[in-house]
Amino acid sequence: MEHIIAVLVENKPRVLARVASLFARRGYNIESLAVGPTQDPNISRITLVVAGNESVLEQITKQLYKLIEVIKVSDFSDTPVVDRELALIKVHAPSNLRGEIAQTAEIFRARIVDVDEESLIIEVTGTPDKIDALEQLLRKYGIIEMTRTGRIALARGSKSL
Amino acid sequence: MRMKGAQVLVELLKKEGVEVIFGYPGGAVLDIYDALFDTPEIRHILVRHEQGAAHAADGYARTTGKVGVCIATSGPGATNLVTGLATAYMDSIPIVALTGQVFTHLIGKDSFQEADTTGITMPITKHNFLVTKAEDLPYVIREAFYLAATGRPGPVLVDLPRDVQQKMIELVYPEKIKIPGYRPTYKGHAKQVKLAAEAIQEAKRPLLYVGGGVIASGASDVLFELATKADIPVVHTLMGKGAFPESHPLSLGMLGMHGTYWANKAVMRCDLLIAVGARFDDRVTGKLDTFAPHARIIHIDIDPAEIGKNVKPHIPIVGDARMVLGEIVKRIEPITHPEWHEEISAWKKEYTPKYRESDRLLPHHVIERIYEKTKHLDTIVVTDVGQHQMWAAQKYPREKPRTWASSGGLGTMGYGLPASIGAQIGNPDKTVILISGDGSIFMKIQELVTAVNYCLPIKIFVMNNSYLGMVRQWQGCLYRGRYSCTRLVNPDIAQVARAFGAFGISVTEKEDLDRAIEEALKVTDRPVLVDCHIAEEENVLPFVPPGKSLDEMILE
Numbered sequence: 001m002e003h004i005i006a007v008l009v010e011n012k013p014r015v016l017a018r019v020a021s022l023f024a025r026r027g028y029n030i031e032s033l034a035v036g037p038t039q040d041p042n043i044s045r046i047t048l049v050v051a052g053n054e055s056v057l058e059q060i061t062k063q064l065y066k067l068i069e070v071i072k073v074s075d076f077s078d079t080p081v082v083d084r085e086l087a088l089i090k091v092h093a094p095s096n097l098r099g100e101i102a103q104t105a106e107i108f109r110a111r112i113v114d115v116d117e118e119s120l121i122i123e124v125t126g127t128p129d130k131i132d133a134l135e136q137l138l139r140k141y142g143i144i145e146m147t148r149t150g151r152i153a154l155a156r157g158s159k160s161l
Numbered sequence: 162m163r164m165k166g167a168q169v170l171v172e173l174l175k176k177e178g179v180e181v182i183f184g185y186p187g188g189a190v191l192d193i194y195d196a197l198f199d200t201p202e203i204r205h206i207l208v209r210h211e212q213g214a215a216h217a218a219d220g221y222a223r224t225t226g227k228v229g230v231c232i233a234t235s236g237p238g239a240t241n242l243v244t245g246l247a248t249a250y251m252d253s254i255p256i257v258a259l260t261g262q263v264f265t266h267l268i269g270k271d272s273f274q275e276a277d278t279t280g281i282t283m284p285i286t287k288h289n290f291l292v293t294k295a296e297d298l299p300y301v302i303r304e305a306f307y308l309a310a311t312g313r314p315g316p317v318l319v320d321l322p323r324d325v326q327q328k329m330i331e332l333v334y335p336e337k338i339k340i341p342g343y344r345p346t347y348k349g350h351a352k353q354v355k356l357a358a359e360a361i362q363e364a365k366r367p368l369l370y371v372g373g374g375v376i377a378s379g380a381s382d383v384l385f386e387l388a389t390k391a392d393i394p395v396v397h398t399l400m401g402k403g404a405f406p407e408s409h410p411l412s413l414g415m416l417g418m419h420g421t422y423w424a425n426k427a428v429m430r431c432d433l434l435i436a437v438g439a440r441f442d443d444r445v446t447g448k449l450d451t452f453a454p455h456a457r458i459i460h461i462d463i464d465p466a467e468i469g470k471n472v473k474p475h476i477p478i479v480g481d482a483r484m485v486l487g488e489i490v491k492r493i494e495p496i497t498h499p500e501w502h503e504e505i506s507a508w509k510k511e512y513t514p515k516y517r518e519s520d521r522l523l524p525h526h527v528i529e530r531i532y533e534k535t536k537h538l539d540t541i542v543v544t545d546v547g548q549h550q551m552w553a554a555q556k557y558p559r560e561k562p563r564t565w566a567s568s569g570g571l572g573t574m575g576y577g578l579p580a581s582i583g584a585q586i587g588n589p590d591k592t593v594i595l596i597s598g599d600g601s602i603f604m605k606i607q608e609l610v611t612a613v614n615y616c617l618p619i620k621i622f623v624m625n626n627s628y629l630g631m632v633r634q635w636q637g638c639l640y641r642g643r644y645s646c647t648r649l650v651n652p653d654i655a656q657v658a659r660a661f662g663a664f665g666i667s668v669t670e671k672e673d674l675d676r677a678i679e680e681a682l683k684v685t686d687r688p689v690l691v692d693c694h695i696a697e698e699e700n701v702l703p704f705v706p707p708g709k710s711l712d713e714m715i716l717e
Contacts, residue, residue: 009342010341010342013291013293014279014280014283014291017280017283018283021283021284025284055469055473058469059466059469059470062465062466063466065342065465065466066464066466067342068287068288068308068340068342068343069342070342071341071342
């Protein structure tokens with residue numbers, strides 16, 4: 001089962017390496033990873049998406065807590081969350097197909113952020129499913145390259161980690 | 162007061178109560194060594210290889226309960242520490258390792274003697290620091306000692322670039338340190354403690370399974386109180402040796418792969434297993450599915466990650482062993498289990514280890530004789546890793562904590578000699594006995610120089626069977642006797658010892674053994690090495706083959 005784990009860490013050098021290497025050496029897989037600052041400049045937030053059963057997740061959480069610079073770990077499995085991913089998709093777009101592509105993008109509330117004679121870059125945010133769906137539709141035009149961020153998530157409501 | 166970073170470091174070490182440092186100088190620690198030159202309060206022990214410094218700091222920590230400190234230079238100095246740090250990490254031993262690093266502006270440029278020390282040691286330290294701002298130094302040193310010694314102890318490494326050592330900074334001693342992500346739990350959850358006490362009160366066949374955590378937390382006295390008050394037999398791990406007196410009738414000895422017949426039988430039969438500061442290691446449990454099949458399990462450990470890692474306990478308690486056991490003892494009424502003890506006595510009658518008669522020296526016999534000749538002394542027993550380690554664990558009983566040092570988790574051959582140096586430095590009035598093998602001793606033989614240099618009267622007994630004995634045993638049992646590369650062709654080890662300036666004795670005949678031990682005990686001004694030529698193909702028994710259940714012991 002897929003789990004979203006949010007980790008608050010001290011904003012110090014190598015802390016990401018510690019978290020990533022913990023996963024590697026304990027044999028856990030990371031499906032997606034996103035890191036960035038929070039409202040407190042001393043604290044960063046790492047969002048991990050990992051697969052595993054309850055006991056694996058329990059071990060991951062406990063092992064994360066053992067890292068000295070990890071302040072808080074939260075598994076969002078039982079929590080309603082807003083989770084988002086962002087993708088940039090550079091798609092092959094000759095002038096005769098451009099309208100059609102723009103229309104598709106609009107349905108997904110995606111934005112065209114770069115235009116060239118031969119191509120477009122489309123920016124889309126949303127759940128992974130939504131991005132997958134757009135990617136699927138754009139395939140037939142020829143995706144030149146694309147990049148996706150790791151997923152980020154916040155629990156719904158006024159509580160915080 | 163302003164002074165060089167290296168001097169600030171040394172002042173802080175004094176503040177932390179550091180009396181001894183084990184180390185080896187080099188280019189990137191010149192400033193630290195220069196500061197130590199003016200510091201008679203801190204004794205520096207010069208080893209001959211940095212791995213020896215780490216093991217010596219480890220042996221010092223295990224036998225004194227203080228934090229061990231070692232120093233190495235950058236690059237190769239630091240990488241040589243790695244095995245020692247990994248050894249300490251696996252056995253939760255508090256060490257602070259100080260390493261030199263190239264100037265900060267040279268980091269990452271493949272500079273001379275540069276290695277990514279914090280990167281390399283990340284998975285084998287409790288925590289590590291690369292100090293990039295000299296002003297951070299006082300805080301980092303304070304945190305390093307705090308982290309090493311508290312919670313689940315472990316090695317902490319501080320990497321110190323040369324410019325950090327050289328910069329003039331203010332000497333401050335941070336009274337308070339703030340580590341927001343580090344808050345070890347010491348006090349057990351009251352509800353869980355109550356449940357545990359009830360379970361103990363109700364159990365018909367309870368068994369205490371104690372590990373190194375009991376020694377780390379200084380819980381031996383409360384453990385004794387609990388065991389005797391509730392009449393609970395005790396089995397210990399290799400790391401837990403000395404946590405409970407082995408001469409006590411409630412002690413069933415060591416459990417696991419080479420545990421006693423009755424200890425393993427008791428695990429398989431008990432209805433309540435109380436694990437204290439132990440981590441259900443594969444060498445202890447054998448096949449996990451069949452481990453303690455009839456038992457409810459109480460697991461007491463200070464590290465929440467150990468609970469449920471290998472075995473799911475019925476009553477988990479996160480906390481310090483001493484505090485939790487103390488709470489439990491208060492809640493139970495005295496009780497006895499005569500039927501349970503009858504069962505155990507029956508196992509003891511059913512099987513007593515029989516050793517074959519031989520004209521050759523037999524390993525069990527050698528250890529028994531060493532024990533007989535030294536049991537009246539205040540001793541510390543250190544071992545290397547292999548067959549001799551198991552024979553020592555089986556045949557040299559320990560009564561008190563911190564009188565036994567052996568590499569348990571990592572199983573580091575070569576640990577013994579430098580660790581016994583650390584033990585002797587930390588305990589100058591005790592008799593330090595090292596039981597080693599002809600494989601292990603040569604892994605760190607250069608430290609015999611150190612022992613000679615500092616006139617350390619360590620009694621070294623080498624169980625010399627001209628084999629890498631434990632590997633040979635496995636080849637014999639599991640690889641149809643195909644002894645691939647385990648035959649060792651050794652020099653005359655007693656001669657080697659003499660060449661180093663130690664006292665060397667060679668024993669080949671049974672009748673010479675006692676005299677050799679007596680002679681060794683008389684030497685007080687230097688190490689003694691007794692090379693015991695034991696029968697070559699003796700096996701360690703009982704033996705639970707890997708992956709088998711604890712009741713599938715090979716007994717002969």
